[in-house]
Structures are given as C-alpha cells and as structure tokens.
Amino acid sequence: MSDVQWPWQYNFPPFFTLQPNEETRKKQLEAWRDLVLEYHKKTKTCIIDIQEADNTALFFNPAISRKLSPEGINAVLEVLYKNGNAEPIDKTKIRWYIYWHTLAEWADIFYQHAQENGLINSVCTLYELVNTPDKEFTGLSEEIVIKILERLQKDEKAELILTEDTSGVKFF
Amino acid sequence: MDRFEYCSFELSPDESPVLKHSNVRLYDGENKSQFQRGELILTSHRLFWQKDITLCLALSYIQNAVEEAKSMFNLTAGRKIILYLSKAVPGKNLGPSATSAYDYVKLSFREGIQNEFLDALKSTVDAKIWTVQNKSAQQTKLREIKTRTGIVGIERNIVEKQKETSSNINNAFKDLNQLMSMAKEMVEISKNISNKIINRQGEITEDDSIEITVYLLVLSIEDPVTRTSCKNEDDYYQALGNELIAALIEPLTSAGGTMLLTDAYCRINRARGLELLSPEDLLNSCLALDKLPDSPIYLKTYSSGVKVLQLKSCEDASFVEKTYEIVSQNVFVTVEQFSRLASVSLVIAKHRLLLAETHGKLCRDQSIEGLRFYENKFLLEEN
Numbered sequence: 001m002s003d004v005q006w007p008w009q010y011n012f013p014p015f016f017t018l019q020p021n022e023e024t025r026k027k028q029l030e031a032w033r034d035l036v037l038e039y040h041k042k043t044k045t046c047i048i049d050i051q052e053a054d055n056t057a058l059f060f061n062p063a064i065s066r067k068l069s070p071e072g073i074n075a076v077l078e079v080l081y082k083n084g085n086a087e088p089i090d091k092t093k094i095r096w097y098i099y100w101h102t103l104a105e106w107a108d109i110f111y112q113h114a115q116e117n118g119l120i121n122s123v124c125t126l127y128e129l130v131n132t133p134d135k136e137f138t139g140l141s142e143e144i145v146i147k148i149l150e151r152l153q154k155d156e157k158a159e160l161i162l163t164e165d166t167s168g169v170k171f172f
Numbered sequence: 173m174d175r176f177e178y179c180s181f182e183l184s185p186d187e188s189p190v191l192k193h194s195n196v197r198l199y200d201g202e203n204k205s206q207f208q209r210g211e212l213i214l215t216s217h218r219l220f221w222q223k224d225i226t227l228c229l230a231l232s233y234i235q236n237a238v239e240e241a242k243s244m245f246n247l248t249a250g251r252k253i254i255l256y257l258s259k260a261v262p263g264k265n266l267g268p269s270a271t272s273a274y275d276y277v278k279l280s281f282r283e284g285i286q287n288e289f290l291d292a293l294k295s296t297v298d299a300k301i302w303t304v305q306n307k308s309a310q311q312t313k314l315r316e317i318k319t320r321t322g323i324v325g326i327e328r329n330i331v332e333k334q335k336e337t338s339s340n341i342n343n344a345f346k347d348l349n350q351l352m353s354m355a356k357e358m359v360e361i362s363k364n365i366s367n368k369i370i371n372r373q374g375e376i377t378e379d380d381s382i383e384i385t386v387y388l389l390v391l392s393i394e395d396p397v398t399r400t401s402c403k404n405e406d407d408y409y410q411a412l413g414n415e416l417i418a419a420l421i422e423p424l425t426s427a428g429g430t431m432l433l434t435d436a437y438c439r440i441n442r443a444r445g446l447e448l449l450s451p452e453d454l455l456n457s458c459l460a461l462d463k464l465p466d467s468p469i470y471l472k473t474y475s476s477g478v479k480v481l482q483l484k485s486c487e488d489a490s491f492v493e494k495t496y497e498i499v500s501q502n503v504f505v506t507v508e509q510f511s512r513l514a515s516v517s518l519v520i521a522k523h524r525l526l527l528a529e530t531h532g533k534l535c536r537d538q539s540i541e542g543l544r545f546y547e548n549k550f551l552l553e554e555n
Binding site: 008009012013014016017019020021023024027028031065066 | 546
C-alpha cells in the first residue's frame with residue numbers, strides 16, 4: 001500500500017468532485033485512470049466492487065476528508081473500460097476487473113515469459129505460472145490469468161487445459 | 173358700594189379665610205348703608221359682609237386701606253376703616269347698588285377695632301393671591317358658558333367647535349408650511365455639501381458619513397421621464413432608457429460592471445423619489461436599450477433566468493480574468509467569500525464563478541462542507 005505513489009491530485013479536493021466542465025473533466029478522469037491503474041498494480045488487486053470502493057484508500061482520502069461519489073467512480077470505470085483497462089464481471093456492473101495492463105499486453109507478457117523460460121510446447125499449471133517469483137504477474141488472480149490465456153488460445157499461441165481439479169496451459 | 177356683589181358664603185378651592193370681625197356697618201362713601209351689624213370675613217381673595225344676606229368685595233378692587241381719624245365732635249362713634257377702591261369691572265354679578273358716586277367705602281366697627289385687622293387686610297391685599305388663580309377662574313367661567321343650554325347654547329357650542337377645528341387645521345398647515353420652507357433649506361444644504369464633496373474628491377477618506385453622502389449624490393434625477401411627457405410607449409421607453417444610462421452608468425462602473433435588475437430597480441426609483449417606475453416599465457425600458465444607438469449598457473439574462481444590467485465594455489473574458497485573479501490569491505473561495513472579495517451580490521458572484529469554470533479557469537469541490545472553487549490545476553499543471 002505504501003508503495004502507491006499518490007499524485008498531487010489526490011490531495012486536491014476538486015479531484016473528488018466530478019467536474020462539469022468537459023475539458024476539465026477529461027483531464028480529471030485521465031488522472032483518475034492513471035491513479036487507479038497505479039494503485040492496482042502496486043496492490044496487485046484486480047477487482048473493484050463499486051459498493052465498497054468508496055471506503056478504499058483509492059477513492060477516499062481521509063486527510064482532506066474527500067470521497068469520490070459513486071457517479072464519479074462509474075465515470076472513472078467507464079474511461080478505463082474504453083481503454084481496455086477494465087471490464088465488468090457481469091451485467092450488474094457492480095464488480096469490475098481492472099487490468100493495469102490491457103489483456104493484449106498481458107498476453108504478450110505471458111507469451112514472452114514462456115519463450116524466455118522454455119515453456120513452449122510444454123505444459124505448466126496455472127499455479128506454477130502465477131507463483132513464478134519476481135514477475136509482474138506474480139500473485140495475479142486466477143480468473144484474470146484464465147482470461148489472458150483464453151486470449152492467447154484465440155491467437156493459437158496456447159491451449160488451456162481446464163479440469164475440475166487442476167488447470168494448466170500449454171504454450172505453442 | 174357698586175363694587176360689591178351678592179353672593180353666598182362659599183369659598184373657592186384655593187381661597188382661605190384669614191380673619192373675622194363682628195358688628196360691622198358698611199358706608200357707601202360718606203353715607204350710611206342699610207348693611208349694619210353684620211359679620212365681616214376676610215379671605216385671601218375677598219372681603220365678605222354677612223348677615224341676612226351676603227355681600228362680597230373682591231380684594232383686587234382695594235387700592236388702599238386707612239383708618240379714619242377720629243372726629244372731634246363725635247367721640248362716641250365707632251372707629252372706621254376707609255377702603256379706596258378702583259373702578260367697577262363691567263360684567264360683574266349683581267350687587268346692592270348699580271352705581272355709586274364714591275370711590276371708597278367705609279367699614280364702621282361699633283365695638284372698636286381689633287388692632288391686627290387693618291394690618292391683616294393690608295398684607296392680604298398686598299399678597300395678591302387672586303392673581304395666581306386668575307387663569308383657573310377664567311377656565312371655570314368658560315366651562316360655565318359651555319353648560320348653558322337652549323338654542324343659543326347649542327349654536328354657541330357649534331360655533332366653538334368650528335373655531336377649534338379651523339384653528340387645528342391652521343396649526344396643521346402651519347407645520348406643513350414650515351416643512352416646505354425647511355425642505356427648501358435642506359435642498360440648499362445638500363447642494364452645498366455636494367459641491368464641497370465634488371471639489372474635494374481627492375481628499376475623501378473612508379469616513380462612512382462621507383461615503384453615504386456620496387451615495388446620496390448618485391441618487392438625484394431632477395426631471396424624471398413620465399408617461400405623459402412622451403408621445404407613445406416606444407418614445408417613453410427610449411427616454412427611460414436614456415435616463416437609466418445617465419443614472420446607472422456610475423454605480424454600474426463602481427460595482428464592477430454588473431448590477432442585478434432588482435438592484436437597478438431600487439436605485440432608479442430611489443433616484444426618482446416621486447413618479448416611481450413599475451417593474452414592467454423598467455424591464456421594457458431595459459429591452460429598449462438595444463434600440464438606442466451606442467448604449468453603454470445592456471440587459472443580460474443568465475442561464476439561471478436572473479436578469480442583470482451589464483456594461484458593454486466588460487466582456488466575459490475580463491470577468492473571468494478578474495475572478496481567476498481573486499481565486500488564485502486564495503486557496504479556494506466559496507460563493508459567499510467571493511461575493512465579499514469582489515463586492516458583488518451573491519447571485520452575480522455565483523455567476524462569475526461558474527463563468528470562470530466554464531472557461532476552464534476554475535474547478536469545483538462539492539462536499540458536505542459546501543461548494544468551493546479552486547484554481548483549475550487539472551488544466552494549468554499540464555502546461
């Protein structure tokens with residue numbers, strides 16, 4: 001948590017009010033997007049629950065007692081979604097996946113990792129993959145990893161092996 | 173003797189008895205009168221003689237009182253006091269004789285005279301207590317007249333009421349006349365003061381009284397435009413428009429270029445004093461401002477529906493700059509603070525802030541602490 005580099009905006013009260021001026025709002029939401037991605041990257045979390053989000057340090061700054069409103073959070077998520085950095089988990093749009101790398105970027109990262117570590121044409125479990133030390137994807141949630149590998153599978157660069165007990169992947 | 177009146181022995185409330193003397197005979201000058209062996213009573217106001225009937229003499233008649241020297245030939249006769257009297261006052265009550273050849277009466281004391289009587293009489297006459305009571309006596313007289321009945325009495329009452337009313341009216345209008353003459357003086361004075369202030373404009377301090385006078389000076393319109401002085405409605409509104417420009421250009425400038433229409437309404441009507449404008453007339457004349465060539469002010473309607481008069485020379489951009497300047501000197505401002513800092517009304521203050529926001533110079537912070545405006549760092553930090 002302490003690793004999060006809070007930008008100057010985080011201590012600027014208007015940051016927590018959705019700005020009516022379009023140009024200003026654009027800049028504000030850009031800042032929010034950067035902050036949300038930075039925050040999730042540092043905390044290695046991938047999910048925002050709108051109903052709980054306003055109590056997290058991300059959207060609530062107790063030092064200046066300002067909180068981003070639910071409308072504001074939705075607006076931020078909307079921007080993230082447009083850039084491929086977020087995706088609603090279901091149709092209720094209450095829980096969202098946050099991708100600090102877009103899925104395409106992640107796919108590249110995994111494939112590169114496989115190439116560099118001679119994993120091509122061999123099978124490894126997702127558990128192994130996620131627990132590789134000192135990688136950006138270390139500790140990444142399994143749901144997200146499956147989403148990334150599904151993408152690779154589409155490009156025919158990998159094949160997911162999903163059974164009831166184990167889940168593994170084979171890179172090509 | 174004609175100064176005496178018939179009366180009953182009743183003292184008025186302020187009257188007090190002084191002395192009594194029995195067995196006294198009255199003389200009309202040198203002649204004996206039928207009034208003998210009576211009792212003489214001296215009060216603070218009158219001298220009573222009482223036996224079967226009562227006579228009284230107001231002490232105000234008595235000019236002098238002396239004891240008569242004893243006659244050599246009539247040693248048996250009682251001692252006498254001579255009272256020298258002034259002329260009978262007309263309108264007195266009936267007395268024992270209508271006329272008298274003498275200007276004095278004598279009081280004859282058969283049984284000799286008490287030594288202190290003459291002194292007491294003299295001092296009572298000198299004290300003139302009756303003059304003090306004169307007024308109340310007159311009033312009781314008036315009251316007596318009022319109580320008279322009959323047609324004459326009623327008529328007299330009516331006449332008196334009329335007199336009273338007319339005198340009241342006269343008094344009232346006397347006040348009014350005074351006020352008018354005072355008003356002229358007041359106008360003179362105010363003109364003098366205004367000239368003095370105009371001459372000394374450079375030296376005006378922050379003294380409130382001077383400030384107020386300056387405000388008052390802004391107020392006078394000498395010949396207000398009226399509907400009757402114009403041919404038709406359009407002329408009227410245009411003439412009013414010109415009057416508005418003349419009267420409001422100065423306060424508008426000092427107020428920073430914007431004035432609420434409601435404020436303008438108050439100002440113009442205060443300036444006119446009489447011949448007040450209706451809100452419709454003001455609005456129509458403001459709309460007519462556009463038709464006037466080179467009108468320096470115009471009517472502007474904010475998005476909130478609020479109408480203001482604005483100087484044409486003041487463009488939005490200049491307002492935005494000024495607003496930004498004030499905000500940047502503070503960390504943030506609320507609408508109230510800004511209204512104070514820029515000395516404009518709340519409505520205008522809010523409008524200015526929103527204007528600066530839409531121009532991207534400010535951004536807002538809406539929280540439970542209220543609405544605040546900050547410098548727009550989102551856009552400024554970028555550059």
